[in-house]
Amino acid sequence: MAEPILKVALDAPVMQAFDYLPPTAPVSLRPGQRVSVPFRSGERVGVILELAEDSKIPRDRLRRIRVCLDPEPLLDAKLMALLDWAATYYQHPPGEVYAAALPRLLRRGRGEAAHQHAWRTTAAGIAALGEGSLARAPAQARILTELIGKPWGMPMEELRRFGAATAKTIRALATKGLIEKVRATSPPLTGQPAPRPGPILNDAQRAAVEQITGSSGYGVFLLEGVTGSGKTEVYLQCVAAELSRGRQALLLVPEIGLTPQLLERIRARFPTVGLAVMHSSLSDGQRLDAWQRARRGEARIVVGTRSAVFTPLADPGIIIVDEEHDASFKQHEGFRYSARDIAVWRAHQLDITAVLGSATPSFETLFNSMSGRYRKLALPERTGAAGHPSVHLIDLRRHTPTDGLSAPLLAAIGRHLGEGGQVLLYLNRRGFAPTLFCPGCGGTIDCKRCDARLVLHRDRNRLVCHHCGAERSVPAECPECKGTLYPLGQGTERLENALQMHFPDAPAERLDRDTTRRRGELEERLARVASGRARILLGTQMLTKGHDFPAVTLVAVIDADQGLFGTDFRAAERLAQSFVQVAGRAGRGDRAGEVFVQTLFPEHPLLRLLVQGGYEQFAREALLERKAAAWPPYSHLALLRAEASRAEIAQDFLEAARRQAEGLDLSDITLLGPAPAAMERRAGRFRAQLLLQSPKRPALQRFLAGWRPLLAELREARTARWSLDVDPLEAD
DNA sequence: AGCACGCCGACT
């Protein structure tokens, strides 16, 4: 009998797996095991996808697997089926999809988790505490006291959370022999993990929890709740219910939503339950450890950002996607998957519950709930006494602003500050001014490598391109006509200056990418806001996500018009989402809030609808427009993007791609383009795109499956850099 | 993606 052929997924941009012969040493080979294989002149780690009888490559040209790295499959059949589906659905090389699902150390061939260390008291430590010999070292005494109740010790990370534990105090204790380093092991799971009791739920929360925990098998719930309505509490109760059934919970959060506060809340509620946290700033060792604990079932709750959707789970029970509308769930390069959509698919595959939570659901999710595919659960009430904020539009044509601030807004800010409230201003533009303008010749200072204006950053005294990062000094005069240059438009930096001028006694805190660059700076600023030392809070998108500002009584949208006339089909949706999210920061706890919106178009129908009818009504109206234009969710899109050093190269590739497409069965497929991208030149590269639209997802999938291999073979595909984006977030 | 192979300019 002939030797089997092993199909191995390798991290290479090739649509097929690679075929190998078994290793010389006899071992059991099964799908899901990692193997080390000779590849080109080197060695690579891959995952066995399947065992086959033969190969398209002649046997004498096949090489042998060098060694099998896992005695047991690392990935189970269900997880592999998920990855296979994702590779097919997103038309992405399977090897890269598998690579995205594995922690780096496993990709590099490392095996067991680098076990973390923990600190434990020694007998001498217990004695020292009893004798009171640490009276002059209170920090050390505190740590020791904490450790006495923990026979299995505590990892450094956990000790640090006590505040008193620094590397120095730990070292001092260790040198004295009062504590010792041991290999970290989880506390034994003692029967049913008992969560601490949570707060009493309101009726809507209780109904939501009952619906979710009462359903069995696959089901998707849209948990729609305004900011402050207590979504997190619903999640926690659903998690508790799954834990009590002996199952694990996976909670996906946006990149910015994975805050220490959220983790603290989970730890406080489930103090004895294993928790794994997966996010980008983990070290390789920590990431592997979290992944393995989830896989072995030691972690019962897994919290993570986008890529955590691929975490192996021993006993999956529920998948929750918080802020499901958030764009960070979609990967924007390489393997362009949507973690939210994969989460739903995975829940279906595992026959478990998925919960999508948001105050401002994506139109796709809203559509699915209207059609009955998802069950909608609404949390209309705000917890606490504050009612809904009142919203006022300020007509900027009647109230000309100076430095972005109109007289009615200034008056409102003064009033709220006078009454002891905090004020929040939202302006989604960093820097001092988005343009340097020459009134003499009408010129602006543009980026040399992008089709964009350079943004003035006055605190650094530089002009910066927000698209490619290029910087230059600020010219003293117009390079064309030697005229005087004036900063045009508003950025957060300019707004901050203006506010300090108008309200010199009210300390302001600016939150944008420029002021939170340093590690820990965001937390410091948030702490100053929370303490009440900062009275005014201003910033970009960053303000609309995740953070609670309970003392804010006034929210101002400095420029509502940015999203009103966007070219992208999702512009209105995004405008409404950031508007509702930022307005929701006004008046929590026991204070009612006010929202002021500055606009040049106060009679714009969508804006009026949003202000008067709220998100839901706005969405219904905007969905009618989507339907009329056959945009998602009434159609399905795929976007073929191309970029090259010259515009013709990208264009030629897309035209060749279109000709290929026209040779295929185009029923139910509409081709749009090729056309230059919204910003054609970026970082010196010319970008163009070809859009595919179909009323039917299966038709689009079928077409892509036939088209994608032809694309790779195009001569033009070698010179242009290209990618296929299934379900793109933007399509211009 | 890497990484080698492949044919044309400025250096020990």
Added chain:
DNA sequence: GTCGGCGTGCTC
């Protein structure tokens, strides 16, 4: 005479 530029093409 060589080192190396990155265009081109392949990896089982």
